[in-house]
Each structure stands twice: as C-alpha cells, then as structure tokens.
Amino acid sequence: MPVFGLIDGNSFYCSCERAFKPSIQKKPVVVLSNNDGCSIARTAEAKALGVKMGEPYHVCKERPELSDVVWFSSNYVLYGDLSRRFYLSLAERLPKVEPYSIDEMFIDLSGFDDVAGLCALLRSEVMRVAKIPTCIGWGPTKTLAKLANAIAKKHTELNGLCDLTNEQTRKNWLDRLDIDEVWGLGKQNCAKLHKLGVRTIADFVALPPEHVQKLLSVVGKRLQLELKGQSCLSFADMETNKKSIATTKSFGRVVTQWKEMREVIATYATRAAEKLRAEGLQAGYLSVFIHTNRHSGDPYYSNQRGAVIEPTYDTAVLITESIRLLKPLWKNGYRYYKAGIILNDLSCLSNQSDLFSTYDKEKSGTLMQVLDDINARYGRGTLRPSSTALRPSWGARSAMRSPRYTTHLDEIVKARSW
DNA sequence: TCTGGGGTCCTAGGACCC
C-alpha cells in the first residue's frame, strides 16, 4: 500500500528570515507581500498578537499592540534558495520528492519499516541544512497526508509528526475535525455543505457520492474518495510542463500615462519571456490585463485581452504582441494600479523554423541565448530592450527587505562589522 | 498614500464541423 507524506516549513518565509538573524528567534515576525501590501507569513508569536493573514500593513502599523513585531518585505530570492536546500536534503534520502509549493513537498514513504523514525530524521536534517522547522503528516492518500500535516501543525504535543495510516486513528480525527480543514474544500464549497448540515469531515465522507458529485462536481467526488483512503491523486510526473507563466504585479504608485503603461507592459513581457526560456518553453497564447484599484475609491476599470500567437520565446515578439493587445485596453483618465501578462499554451521549444514562420527562429534563438547568458553572468537587466525600465519609478516598494544572504556575495552575513 | 503574486483544474457556452 502506498504511503504519501507531506512535509512543510512552519511559517516558512518567517523561518527563512530567522535563519540568518538569531536576534529574532523568539520575536513575532511577519513577512509582507509584494509592495509591502499585506501580511503573507506570520510566526506563532505574531498570530498570537492577532496579525491576520492578508491584513494590510498600513492598518497593522497603526496598532499599538503590534509595536514589537519585526516586519519584512518579501525576499523571494532568499526563500527560493532555502527551498532548494530543503528539497535537496530530502531528495538525498528519499526515492521520490514532489515539490508542491515553495514550502511544501509530497514525499513517497512507501515501503519503509519505521516511517515515524524516518520522518523524525528528515525533520532534523532539514533543520540542520536549511534551518527550517517543519511538520510531517502521512497517510494512504495525498489528501489524508495533507490533513495529517495540518493536525501535526496544530497539535504541538505530536512533536511535528502525525500518522493517519491507521483506520481507527483516522476515524477519531475525522469525527472531530470541521470540513474547512480539508484541502480543496474552500469557502464556497464549505458554505454549500454547511447548508446541508454537514459539519465534520466524517459527515462529509458519509454523504452519498452521487450527491457530492452533483453539488461539488468531480473534484468533490475525488476528495471524498481520498478521505476514505482510496488514492486518486498520484505522485505527479516531474516531466509535466507548466500550463501557464505569469508576470502580474501592482505598482509602487498609480500609473496614469500611456507612455508609462507601455513601459510596464514591455518590462513584464520581458520578465515573462525570461521565465519562459528558463523552463525551456515557448508560448502560443498571450493575454494582457490592466486595472485600477477597487479599494481606493478611484473609478474602477478593469479589462483584459488575449490572442493566439505563433509559438515563441522571443522577448521582442512578446513585447510587440503585448503592446498591440494593450492598445485597445487603454483608456485615458484612469488611475491604474496593476497590470499583468499571462502566457498560455506552453510547449517545449523547437528550433526548427516553421514553414509559415514570420520571423527567423534560429536567429532569434541565438540572440535570446546571448541575452540570457550575459544577464546570468552580470545580473538581470544588464542587457534589456530599450522599451523596458530597470529601476522604474512605478516599481514595487520593498523598504524592509532583508539581504539576499545566500545568493549575492555583497549581501553575505557579516560575522563582525567594522 | 497604502489590501500579493503565481499557479491548477473544472465547467459552461459559443463557434464550427459533418
């Protein structure tokens, strides 16, 4: 029988910040979203003080009881690098590790005699190598592993481990836990189920499957089977490619001029193209959106447009197409606050020139390779299209970003300051 | 002044085809 495990980092972004700052080990720590907009990671101490997930920073700042909180702008370069170390320390000891997000991985624990002993070892290794405290849950399906992990996190007396392979143990928990603990049952679905009087996970599991499918589609039906111990979600094939690549960001200040918006879109398209090439992919569908801020009281306007394009990974082509899509979206007089580019219909790139191609793919490939090589060596933005901005005035704020300790030599930890 | 960014999967409905 397969055993699925889920390991995840506790308050991952905060733990990354703590890894290089012993002075904040016991302090309440919060990491903020892009643009220092709202809270996205909180330590237990910060949660105890009442900092909510997604709470705006400008509101938190005014609360006197939060004066001791240590705030950080997000530092994705640092978190990404520690996530890589986290992954490597697991991959060294396990046959299959499937990263699910930056801070959690599914692991294959099938066939081990002492799973609890192994998991305790994995936790201490991740702590040693990446300085990240973790929890591990496991069971016969992914959904149960995820649930076990949530239990381990909440119940500190379990020492970070929770085993749901035993049917009786499982039943005890399912009787006690509310349906909103289930991975995949969100607000809307829980509301539907509450209307039917379904409260606990055991209640949900007891519903007739046809009934569940009618209410929650095949997703709900699958969830129910998974909770019963019948595995429907297998380990993902690591070869499977991404379905979409996006660069969507709010600005550090509102944008009101067409000239600036054109620069935004060119910059985002350039970044999206870099991500695309880093994955060895090309895109066959491109969409662009812009909107104003719906919270600010400004007149709200939001629009989006997409188009099928000849599959490409070429920055210049993607910029041209993006600007073409942007033109009909633009309306003078609005205070724009966010824009984005989304690439879809991704396929592995081929260098063979298409018979009907309107541009020279071989030449484009060479040029992009040179561009990426130079930027890899000398830093992103060393070589860039003239329509883009390197440090634009509309760029995001991140006043409280910690040093990128592990990836930038000039930002390395100082053992002693002179 | 100030409320994230980047993903996945599923469904419905229109266009088009024979």
Added chain:
DNA sequence: TCTGGGGTCCTAGGACCC
C-alpha cells in the same frame, strides 16, 4: 405542424491552493 444531433475546439470565468 414540422426546422438534427453529436463532436471538437476555444475562451471566459469560477473555485481552489500556497
């Protein structure tokens, strides 16, 4: 009076996740 049906592809939008 009676005016097909079934299939595919594309796109938009909803719900969910971290």
